[in-house]
Amino acid sequence: MALIVQKYGGTSVADLERIEEVAKKIIRRKDEGNNLVVVLSAMAGETDSLINLAKKAAPDPDKREYDALISIGEQKTVTLMSIVLKRMGYRAKSLLGFQVKIVTDKDYTQARILRIDTEVIKREIERGVIVVVAGFQGIDEENNITTLGRGGSDTSAVALAAALGADFCEIYTDVDGVYTTDPNICSKAKRIKRISYDEMLEMARAGAKVLQPRSVEMAKKYGVPVYVKSSFTEGNGTLVTKEDEDMEKEVVSGVTYDRDQAKITVVRVPDKPGIAAKIFTPLSEHNIVVDMIIQNASIDGYTDLTFTVSRKDINQARQIVERVVREINAEGVVVDEDVAKVSIIGVGMVSHSGVAAKMFSALAQEGINIMMISTSEIKISCVIKAKYTELAVSVLHSAFGLDKP
Numbered sequence: 001m002a003l004i005v006q007k008y009g010g011t012s013v014a015d016l017e018r019i020e021e022v023a024k025k026i027i028r029r030k031d032e033g034n035n036l037v038v039v040l041s042a043m044a045g046e047t048d049s050l051i052n053l054a055k056k057a058a059p060d061p062d063k064r065e066y067d068a069l070i071s072i073g074e075q076k077t078v079t080l081m082s083i084v085l086k087r088m089g090y091r092a093k094s095l096l097g098f099q100v101k102i103v104t105d106k107d108y109t110q111a112r113i114l115r116i117d118t119e120v121i122k123r124e125i126e127r128g129v130i131v132v133v134a135g136f137q138g139i140d141e142e143n144n145i146t147t148l149g150r151g152g153s154d155t156s157a158v159a160l161a162a163a164l165g166a167d168f169c170e171i172y173t174d175v176d177g178v179y180t181t182d183p184n185i186c187s188k189a190k191r192i193k194r195i196s197y198d199e200m201l202e203m204a205r206a207g208a209k210v211l212q213p214r215s216v217e218m219a220k221k222y223g224v225p226v227y228v229k230s231s232f233t234e235g236n237g238t239l240v241t242k243e244d245e246d247m248e249k250e251v252v253s254g255v256t257y258d259r260d261q262a263k264i265t266v267v268r269v270p271d272k273p274g275i276a277a278k279i280f281t282p283l284s285e286h287n288i289v290v291d292m293i294i295q296n297a298s299i300d301g302y303t304d305l306t307f308t309v310s311r312k313d314i315n316q317a318r319q320i321v322e323r324v325v326r327e328i329n330a331e332g333v334v335v336d337e338d339v340a341k342v343s344i345i346g347v348g349m350v351s352h353s354g355v356a357a358k359m360f361s362a363l364a365q366e367g368i369n370i371m372m373i374s375t376s377e378i379k380i381s382c383v384i385k386a387k388y389t390e391l392a393v394s395v396l397h398s399a400f401g402l403d404k405p
Contacts, residue, residue, distance in 0.1 A: 002167040003035045003125070007135060007157035010044035011174040012231035013077045016084075022231055023084045025172075026130060030090060035125045037164065039135040039157040040081060042073025047136075063108035067137075068145045071097070074134035074153070081132050092130040095120065097137035097145070102156065104138035104146045110287075111138060111146035112214075113155065116163040133160065151212030158215045162222035169219070169226045170237075171211065176230035177238035178203070178210050180402040181255040185390045188403040192253060193236070196243035199253050199345050202379040206343035207258030216240065243347055251348040251355060252400040257389050258341045261291070262314040263371065264321060265306040268331035271298040275328055279305065282320050288313045291341070292374045292383065306372060308383060311337060339371065340389040343381040344396055350377050362399035368392055 006026065013019050030036055050070045054061045061069075078094040085092035101117035124131045135153025138146050148155050154171060161169040175183075176191060178200065183189040195203075197220035204213040210228055219226050219240060229237030269275055276295075283290060288309055296304040309317045314337060321333050349355050359380055363370060368391065372383035384392055397403060 001033050001035060003037075003164060004029060005037045005039065005157050005161040005164065005166045005169045006172060007039040007153055007170070008041065008172045008231055009153065009174070010041045010046070012172050013040055013081070014044040016080065018231075019077070019080055020084055022172075023081060023088060025231065026081075026085065027088060027090060030130060037121060037125070037131045037133060037160055037166070038081065039133050039153055039160060040074060040077040041135050041153040042077055046073035046076070064144055067108045067111075067147045071134070071137040071145050071147050074136050078132045078134045085130055085132070090130055091128055092132055093124055094132045094134070096134045097156075098139040098143065100133055100160075102138035102159070104140055104148070106140045106142075106144070106146070108146055110149040111140070113138060113148070113159050116159060118163050121160070121164065149212075149214075151215070154212040154215035155218060158218045158222075158224055158226065161224045162218060166224070169224050171215075171226060171228050172231040173210065173228065174230065174232060175210065175228075176233055176235050177228050178208070178240070178254070180253070181393055181397050182208075182257070185257075186255075186394050186397050188397065190402065192238050194239045194241060194244075195253060196347055197240060198243065198378055199347055200240045202343070202345045202376065203254050203256050206256040206345065206379065206381060207260075207341065208254070208256045211240070250346055251352045252344045252346040252402065253348075254345050255393050255396045255400075255402065256343045256345065257393050258343075259386060259389060260310050260312070261308050261339050261341050261383065262311045262317075263306060263308050263336040263339050263383060264314075264317060265304055265334040265336075266321060266325060266330050266332075267304055267334060268302040269305050270328060270330070271301050271303045276305065278328055279321065279324050280307075282324065283309075283317060286316060286320060288317050288320075292372050292381065294372050294374075308339070308341070308372070338386050339383050340386040341381050341383050342389065342392045342396065343379055344400065345379045347378050349380075356380055358399060359396060362395050363392060366391055366395050368395075 082092040082094040104111035135156040179189040181189045201216040226240040291308040293307040368388045370382045374381045
């Protein structure tokens with residue numbers, strides 16, 4: 001008998017009909033003799049509706065009240081699921097974040113889990129109950145409701161799997177696994193059977209939307225095997241697990257893209273100690289995540305500093321940087337929102353040379369100019385003009401042999 005944590009996303013529980021179909025999947029697992037904890041997202045579009053409602057009530061709503069409001073959607077799905085399971089003859093119980101005691105820090109809208117009290121869930125499992133838990137939400141030390149950020153239900157599921165010592169975690173979504181690239185823009189994309197935690201983490205950070213990066217970090221930290229599957233079809237999906245020797249045979253495992261990029265260049269920055277800190281510290285204080293950073297060579301004591309942020313943060317970032325520019329006597333700020341990031345990822349890069357050259361050559365042959373480059377041991381990312389995104393993805397997918405059967 002295995003203990004399995006399952007998570008179903010918003011499209012999987014989009015309406016009562018979908019909830020009933022998911023209930024049948026849950027029951028099949030239960031009938032195999034498994035113990036089940038099921039984590040649910042809100043119905044597709046529900047959280048966005050609540051966010052819009054909050055912003056109609058106030059342009060900048062209080063974050064505590066905002067989190068209390070946008071967490072309501074998950075309460076709806078877990079109670080409906082429990083009602084349906086009971087109607088089908090199975091013992092089920094819904095639990096919200098505060099009832100489980102998923103304790104987080106106080107960082108509203110993007111809280112991090114500190115600990116999980118497993119006593120309540122374990123007691124219900126021992127009674128043979130299917131436990132249905134609201135994803136995305138928790139409570140802080142003062143019992144205020146918090147939320148875990150976009151995709152937070154993935155993190156809820158993996159955290160519960162780790163805390164409970166589950167055999168594995170299944171993440172059900174609207175795709176049947178992790179693909180070599182987005183099949184919506186590259187018809188030759190293939191499903192990957194097994195992928196390492198590190199590769200999945202880099203893919204998630206580089207724009208792949210299958211799993212939230214924080215959930216992958218947690219899975220790696222606690223060694224939780226994660227299966228990514230479709231709730232609409234049957235199949236084995238993709239296993240996200242520890243790296244093995246077979247994985248290293250593939251130089252590149254996947255190609256990702258991210259259109260949620262904006263580029264900021266600070267022109268003629270005085271090239272002296274402490275200047276970079278003056279630029280990036282206020283951005284950090286406003287919770288603006290900086291992705292790629294490039295500094296040009298110094299000429300006559302001045303340099304240009306370029307970095308990327310999410311498009312949603314660009315207006316606030318511009319205002320902050322413009323204030324800093326006046327303080328440090330830089331020449332000005334140039335913003336470009338017409339950019340995208342394409343990346344290649346693979347653990348095999350560590351032991352293979354010439355990967356970057358191959359990537360740059362493939363893009364050059366199609367006349368795609370590279371504006372910025374960043375690398376890690378298993379990832380190379382390039383910022384390019386947004387209009388070339390789909391072409392770049394297809395070209396790189398082919399160049400590294402991912403098109404092959």
